[in-house]
Amino acid sequence: MKQVNIEDAAHGMVAGEDVRGADGVLVLARGTAVDEAHLRAMRAYGVRSLSVVSDEAPPGEAGPGGPDDGTAATEARCRALLAPRFAALDLDAPFGRTVFDLAVRRAAARALACGLDLDAVPAAPPHLAPPPEASLFSARGVDPQSLVSGEVELASLPEVHVRLLDALNSDKTSAGELSTIIGRDPGLAARLLKLVNSPAYGSRAPVDTISRAVALVGRAELATLVMGLAAVHAFGDIDPELCDMRAFWSHGAACGTYAALLAAVCPGTAPDRVFVGGLLHDIGQLVILRRLPAAAGRALLLSRIEGLSIAAAEDAVLGFDHAAVSRALLTGWHFPETLTAMAAGHHQPDGRPEARETALVHVADILATAWAWPAFAGATVPALSEPAWRSLGLSAAVLPGIAVAGEDRIRDTEAVFFPAQTPPQARPHPDPRKRT
Structure with missing residues (x-):
């Protein structure tokens, strides 16, 4: 490891330690390969030097010229396989482009590391016509409060x-x-x-x-x-045939971790609070699973065949989504409004300055979904609320550092809830073939 003046820092160097600005803001996380956007961000935050572990490009890259041929081919295949999941995200905007590019690189690295045959990974199926309304939309007639009125006591x-x-x-x-x-x-x-x-x-x-x-x-x-x-x-007693609870809370842990890391570079927000907000952001799904497992399965089916987000599919089946159920549940539990708002509003934050913590959970949910592994059969990546992203005052240049810093933290957080268990294999949703 050696110390390098910011003026001598170059593309491909790998940070050996976290790089923070003069005000303590995390600008670049340890282990991140430096690019031009990072250099601009470091200069903007008054960074004068950084520790690097190497002045070579990270494995799989060929220096400033880009990836080697093998990695380039793997990334190209990953890009094609991942694209359908990112249809709702604007990939021409800096945020969407950065999130997608990171997802491609991370998926390619994992595929190469585990020897995954990407040619054997099926492409996303085309969207199909939905099943007849009579069988799909028969679960109407309930509302979030009626679901939760018993759930507050049950759970x-x-x-x-x-x-x-x-x-x-x-x-x-x-x-x-x-x-x-x-x-x-x-x-x-x-x-x-x-x-x-x-x-x-x-x-x-x-x-x-x-x-x-x-x-x-x-x-x-x-x-x-x-x-x-x-x-x-x-919710420790949810039937494992209905939901992979390890996967459910792993997604929550990832969302909470990314939210806390984003909060660390977003003045006026509380990392501890948004961590819990992210952890619980989908808790309404568990209420629906417990009370209406058949409807939950129908929503998942609709999500898959139409390419909808699970929230949009729930709204089509039930007339409301899990965020509304989360609000009813956490209100019934007398949780603080700040936590309740994060769970209730993370799909459609309004971008108000006083709602930035909800915006953090919204962005973190996108990152947790986009960067999940396995990468090719996961949930649809949610669309970004541009007003919410602008309200945070952050640049897409912080995202590579967030991605690297999050990996170890997510594993550590998962170990708190799921010690000595195998890693999750898929994003948490019920299997529509079971109990539907």
């Missing part, structure tokens, strides 16, 4: 979480009392310690006691984390 929060939230809401509760309450639930205590020891919190020394965790995280952030952990726990 009630564990007593320790309720007591802890009550204690956190009282200014008279000491850190020692909080530690005592948490310690009564060994599972909660273990998950909390794993979270605060993860890279997301950047603790230099291991946090091995609940009291230290409380001191490190802070009361407000702790309350948010407890809410997130409680919500995950509440």
